[in-house]
Amino acid sequence: MKHIVAVRALCAFTARAGDLDLRFTPSPTALEGMTGHATVAARRHRDYESEVTLSGSHGGLQVRGRADGYDPRLRRVEEVKTFRGDLGKVPDNHRALHWAQAKIYGWLLCESRQLDAIEVALVYFNIGNQKETVLVESHDADSLRHFFEAQCERFLAWAQQEDAHRGARDDALLALSFPHPAFRPGQRELAAAVYQSAATQRRLLAQAPTGIGKTVATLFPLLKAMPSQQLHKLFFLTAKTSGRQLALEAASLIQKSRPAMPLRVLELVARDKACEHPDKACHGESCPLAQGFYDRLPAAREAAVGAAMLDRQSLRDIALAHAVCPYYLSQELARWADIVIGDYNYYFDGSAMLYALTMENQWRVGLLIDEAHNMVERGRGMYSAQLDQTAFRFARLAAPKKIKRVLDRVQREWNALHAEQEEDYAVHAAIGERFLFALQQAAADISDLMAEQPDAVTPDLQSFMFDALHFARLAESFGTHSMFDITKKQGARTESLLALRNIIPAPFLRPRFDSAHTATLFSATLSPWHFHADTLGLPDDTAWIDVASPFEASQLSVHIARTISTRFRHRDRSLQAIADLMARQYRARPGNYLAFFSSFDYLGKALLLFNQCHPDIPTWQQSRGMEESARTAFLERFCLHSQGIGFAVLGGAFGEGIDLPGDRLIGAFIATLGLPQINAVNEQMRERMEQVFGNGYCYTYLYPGLQKVVQAAGRVIRTREDRGVVHLIDDRFASAEVRALLPAWWSID
Known part of the structure; x- marks a missing residue:
């Protein structure tokens, strides 16, 4: 060849x-x-x-x-x-x-x-x-x-080895069979849609219910399509660690379904989690795993490509055996893996490694995007930036004299931006050119100083430099998809927070989708499909499939509390009614329940009253800033022989991505529609959505809110043997507009 x-x-x-x-x-x-x-x-x-x-x-x-x-x-x-x-x-x-x-x-x-x-x-x-x-x-x-x-x-020598690997891989994939004895209900339909999308080089939005095995039903057909479509790589992109683990398990299952399956699977882990020496800097004079890295890389690379599964632990073992950094070994191996599993940002953010490699090497890649309902918010975060004037002032105080002059200019131009603003919060049509020029010059001067005298730059000044670079870079592409606003901060001095908020990530994400041979975005909550197609920048010929649920209405009792309002002005009045409803349900069928609220404040008030009124019912709660060990302990309370109610925030760590089948969870109370808070920022976002799409309220509030509700309710029924109950606590759930966005298989009374 x-x-x-x-x-x-x-x-x-x-x-x-x-x-x-x-x-x-x-x-x-x-x-x-x-x-x-x-x-x-x-x-x-x-x-x-x-x-x-x-x-x-x-x-x-x-x-x-x-x-x-x-x-x-x-x-x-x-x-x-x-x-x-x-x-x-x-x-x-x-x-x-x-x-x-x-x-x-x-x-x-x-x-x-x-x-x-x-x-x-x-x-x-x-x-x-x-x-x-x-x-x-x-x-x-x-x-x-x-x-x-x-x-x-x-x-x-390496290229010929890679040719042999790819030939063997493609031969094996052509003969690959589904790794289970039979498809579950819904899996075959989903798999066929993924394969057809790859064969026609299209993008696919696939809504499929929780519990049918979406991960293997998407991974298997795209692997089958790799030989005929001449795909170099498959990128499985996730929003959370739990999604990565499911993808690794599915890939391992497929690997083991054929003897000696020549399929290389790589897990990409964040640098702070993969670092062996977090107290050391990334260079040979500080870190032993950086010293001589490139001299030892060939042997480490050779050993790694001989291993089929390169998850975090196995990659670490290989890296340490060759005395190289595990994180940077994983970056190198992204070039040689067949399946790469990692966070969305590895392909979609502004400096995405996988996207850069795809363009540099002209790879034909297939994308699988797990829990794709998260993509809109994550995309916004990737292409938004903030500058805090208070943090800037502290950075300036410790700056060397030669830098203070340019920082003083930034300060003057910053003050000029909000000098004419009477309101505490306002959206501006443009970003001041004089301010941007001063910001860019300051970032360049700090950058030069860091190169010449690294010790002269404090952490605060370095942080400001990176924030300034990010802000200035996004300012170059400022348009109708983004919003520039200034929030005046109350205090002894007039200071402000500058925000470049991406509202519609489509202009940034569209080139990433266009560069892929095919892409499948899948989730249990992608309705309505046009919301995601519009905001993510998917092409007009994007396919849509809504896989029928394998579950029966008799498995899940869904009740609407039509006499309770959880609107902000009614929340204190709603607490007693919610406590009584939860207690009645628990006493009728004791077991494990999750109760979701719209905020920690609302959760705290509800929990306090519930414990006062019903002290005999066990409760536990999600807290702000929960560490991983605390999250694990929270979930461990849901065991087969336990009983009680876990209080959590909708849209948080326990609202999706957790699996509590059978009697580990038999019901959920959802005391909110999940609508984002009505505030100045969201109202401006609603106006922008109205201008662009003509449906500002739904695009800003209703669709994102109800996705959280359906995700939370989806924790209850995980298998065809499960039986459970969901209480939707708010009179607005009874409206035709809201009910049309809830799963069709639910039988709601």
């Missing part, structure tokens, strides 16, 4: 050496890099050639690339690298990579122009002071040819 590889990718695989070094080195923006390259070229004489397209072959490998410049008078090839700050802070592994690229281009020029020798130069261009540092080596053609062939041989 003929392989084509870019010079950059070839060298990244074969030529990295030495320590992993992630000390902050401020990188120029893409625009600054392009400008820097153009500046260097403009300084050369008129015979100088820029962007020289080159290619060469060795064995079955064709190498392509563009040399930054060639000077025929000096017979010199130049590789230009832009940077900020102190050149001495450029990590050694970067320099090794730069020299390798320059030498490859040197050979390709020798070959194409019949040269017997050439000068190879690295030109480091400082964006800050516009100065060049030129490092030159002289090489004869033979030495460069040997270097080129050695890199090609190393790459080819």
Whole structure:
């Protein structure tokens, strides 16, 4: 098989050496890099050639690339690298990579122009002071040819191994059978829709009830489609850790369904959870797992690809056996895994690693997006930014004198933004250009200072710099999909909070969906489908399937408390009626129940009154900022032989993603419609949704709220043997508009 590889990718695989070094080195923006390259070229004489397209072959490998410049008078090839700050802070592994690229281009020029020798130069261009540092080596053609062939041989050996793996993988997938003896009700319909979407390169919104086995019913058909659709990767993206675990279990089940199934599965874990030495910095002088990382990486990589399941623990074992960082080993292995399981942000946020790799390598990928009802809110969070003037003031106080001048300018322009604002909260049509310019300049100056004197930058100042960079970057794409607002803070001095709030993530997410060969977004709560299609930026030909529930109405008694209002102004009045209803249900059928409320304040009042009126009924509660151990303890109260009521907040940790089958949970009380709070921000969001989609109330309040309700109710019936009850506590549940958004299989009295 003929392989084509870019010079950059070839060298990244074969030529990295030495320590992993992630000390902050401020990188120029893409625009600054392009400008820097153009500046260097403009300084050369008129015979100088820029962007020289080159290619060469060795064995079955064709190498392509563009040399930054060639000077025929000096017979010199130049590789230009832009940077900020102190050149001495450029990590050694970067320099090794730069020299390798320059030498490859040197050979390709020798070959194409019949040269017997050439000068190879690295030109480091400082964006800050516009100065060049030129490092030159002289090489004869033979030495460069040997270097080129050695890199090609190393790459080819791995590429041939990967070809064999992919061939074996695809053969096995073609013969793959469903890993269970039979499909559950609803699974076959869902699997067929996923396969058809992959075959037609479409996106699919799939609403399927909780408990049918959506994970395996989506993973299996997309794997079956990989050979025919020539997919390189499958990305299974989740909102929560529980979703990752279900995906790992389904992938393991599929792996074990065929002997020696050649399928590599990788779990991506957040850096703070994968780090072995959280007290150390990520460079060889501090962390032993960063020291010599690239020297030991090839052996660790070879061992890892020989393991079928690379979940957090097995990857850690391999990494520590080779004395490399588990987190950065996982980043490397994303290139070689068949299934990558991780959080949404790995593909959808502004600096998403999986998306960048997909574009760089031109992969054909399939996306499976679990619990996709979370995507709208998560997408908004990825593309929103805030700046707090109080935090900025503290950062400024400790700033070096040379930085304070530019920070003072930021302060003046910041004050000017809210000087004319009479209200405490207001939305503004535009972000002040003078403020943005001052903000960008401050971030650049702090960045330069960090490169030159890392110890001179306090954590507060560094945090402000990253916040400023994020804010300024999002400001470049400010439009109708986002909202700029200023909240004045009450206090001795006039200060404000600036927010760039993404309202409609579609413009940011659409390119990510377009870059995938196929994508399936699935959840138990995706109604109405157009809400998700509109807000997420899905194409017009997106398919929709609503899988019928395997459960029967007789399994779940759903009651509406038509005489109780949980509206904010009625909440205190509702407490006694809610307590009485819960007690009646519990005494009629003792067992384990969950009671959901719209806020911790409402929950606290309800719990206090319930305990006073019914002290004999066991209760336990969700608390603010619950640690993982406390969440586990909360769920452990729901055992087969226990009885009582757990009080929780709707939309929180216990409203979805938990599995309490059988008698572990027999009922739920939902004392809210789950509607977001009516406040100035949400009202502005409603107006924006009304302008764009013409249905502002539903898009802002009703649809997101009822999704939480249905998710919470879905905790009760998990299998076809379960029996339970749900009490919907609010008179508004009886309205036709609300009932139309509840599951069709529910029989509501």
